[in-house]
Amino acid sequence: MRIGEDESAARRLRRCFGWALGFVALLWAIRLVQSVLGLKLARYGVLPGDPAGLAGVLSAPLIHGSPAHLFANTAPLLVLGTALLFGYPRAARLALPVIYLGAGLGVWLFARDAYHIGASGLIYVLASFIFFKGIFTGYYRLVALSLIVVFVYGGMLWYIFPVLDAIPWEGHLAGFVTGLFLALVLKTPVPDTRKYSWEA
Numbered sequence: 001m002r003i004g005e006d007e008s009a010a011r012r013l014r015r016c017f018g019w020a021l022g023f024v025a026l027l028w029a030i031r032l033v034q035s036v037l038g039l040k041l042a043r044y045g046v047l048p049g050d051p052a053g054l055a056g057v058l059s060a061p062l063i064h065g066s067p068a069h070l071f072a073n074t075a076p077l078l079v080l081g082t083a084l085l086f087g088y089p090r091a092a093r094l095a096l097p098v099i100y101l102g103a104g105l106g107v108w109l110f111a112r113d114a115y116h117i118g119a120s121g122l123i124y125v126l127a128s129f130i131f132f133k134g135i136f137t138g139y140y141r142l143v144a145l146s147l148i149v150v151f152v153y154g155g156m157l158w159y160i161f162p163v164l165d166a167i168p169w170e171g172h173l174a175g176f177v178t179g180l181f182l183a184l185v186l187k188t189p190v191p192d193t194r195k196y197s198w199e200a
Contacts, residue, residue: 013086020081024074027119030062031070045117046107056115057104063117073119076153080126087130087145091188098182099125106174121171124160127153128179137188 034041045060047053064070084099085092103121127149134146160173 012089013082016085016089017078017082019085020078023081024077027062027064027070027073027077031064031067034063035067042115042117045115046104046111047115048108048111048113053115054108056117057101057108060104060107060117061100061119061122064119065117069118073123076123076127077119079152080123080130080149083130083145083149084126087142088133088188091133091186095129095182095186098178099129102178102181103171103175106178107168107171110174111168111170116168116171118168118171120168121175124156124172124175125179125182127156128176129182130179132180132183133186133188136183142188 033039041059041063042065044056044063045053046056064073084095088095099122103125104116107116107121131146131149134142134144134149137143156172157176159167159169160176162169
């Protein structure tokens with residue numbers, strides 16, 4: 001890769017990180033307002049099976065029960081959000097609405113009767129999509145991205161199952177399935193790596 005291409009990729013990476021950082025900053029701003037004003041926002045989460053609770057699909061990822069809850073989600077959102085925008089710039093435009101809404105809709109349809117809040121569902125969609133899409137494309141750079149996701153966040157897989165009552169596994173499972181679905185249906189163009197006879 002030429003120096004100019006390296007610089008262009010570096011700028012694009014910084015821009016993708018900036019978008020991910022902006023979303024995380026929004027979450028922290030909301031959490032700060034919650035703490036300062038003593039707001040109880042859990043009622044704006046997803047309430048499964050309740051038509052009124054369906055609005056929580058939009059608001060639930062923005063709400064966290066505590067700073068520790070949000071802190072646990074911050075690094076994965078930054079890393080996986082940047083990876084999605086950088087690795088799949090075209091697909092991300094179509095995928096983002098489904099990524100944002102998919103896990104919440106799954107929670108509303110199938111989860112236990114309680115208010116569900118937090119962005120962990122988004123994290124599972126992102127991790128699942130990036131992993132499976134890289135494997136499905138077979139393009140070495142995207143496969144490498146998939147393997148990095150597995151290495152860093154592979155332990156999350158256990159939490160799509162009801163291993164602990166305190167962990168809302170339904171949102172994790174819904175996110176995992178949503179990411180797999182997106183990886184199957186979204187077309188992702190990759191560079192043509194074929195060698196022609198004159199290159200041999």
